[in-house]
Amino acid sequence: IQQVFKQLFYMINAIALNNLLLRKDVCSWSMGMQLRFNISQLEEWLRGKNLQQSGAAQTLEPLIQAAQLLQLKKKTSEDAEAICSLCTSLTTQQIVKILNLYTPVNEFEERVTVAFIRNIQKQLQERDDPPQLLLDFKHMFPVLFPFNPSAITMDSIHLPASLNLDFLNKV
Numbered sequence: 001i002q003q004v005f006k007q008l009f010y011m012i013n014a015i016a017l018n019n020l021l022l023r024k025d026v027c028s029w030s031m032g033m034q035l036r037f038n039i040s041q042l043e044e045w046l047r048g049k050n051l052q053q054s055g056a057a058q059t060l061e062p063l064i065q066a067a068q069l070l071q072l073k074k075k076t077s078e079d080a081e082a083i084c085s086l087c088t089s090l091t092t093q094q095i096v097k098i099l100n101l102y103t104p105v106n107e108f109e110e111r112v113t114v115a116f117i118r119n120i121q122k123q124l125q126e127r128d129d130p131p132q133l134l135l136d137f138k139h140m141f142p143v144l145f146p147f148n149p150s151a152i153t154m155d156s157i158h159l160p161a162s163l164n165l166d167f168l169n170k171v
Helices: 002-022 029-048 061-071 077-086 092-101 114-123
Strands: none
Touching (some): 002 029, 002 061, 002 092, 029 061, 077 114, 092 114
């Protein structure tokens, strides 16, 4: 059950983040607030179902950071440092794309300046990020089956001759 929810939450993260990276109309401060609220509801549901150890919440980390990026101030070099230290699960390319797509929805917000984006790029140039922008929503985590040792000893097992397993030797 935990593995299923980890996979499901990864897919939610990948599809939502990819939409954020491809749509200018959802890159705003208010959408960052809405995303963060929705993610907190998912995290609360995981806690309520006692699935915190499943790793499902950790798969949402890039989306959480993208939502926080939309909410942060984007003016000074201190803001750039805060963004660089906060957005560790996002690649440089993803951070820059979100900043380029950021669209103010009211007169109190301002567009992100080109100088600010260049400052971010300069600070993140040492990162060794993968070159892809979008997340692979078809990624599958390996299924892990727990080992439960049997109380039956191998000496007590009888293999019927009809199985044609004569090549097996008891050791």
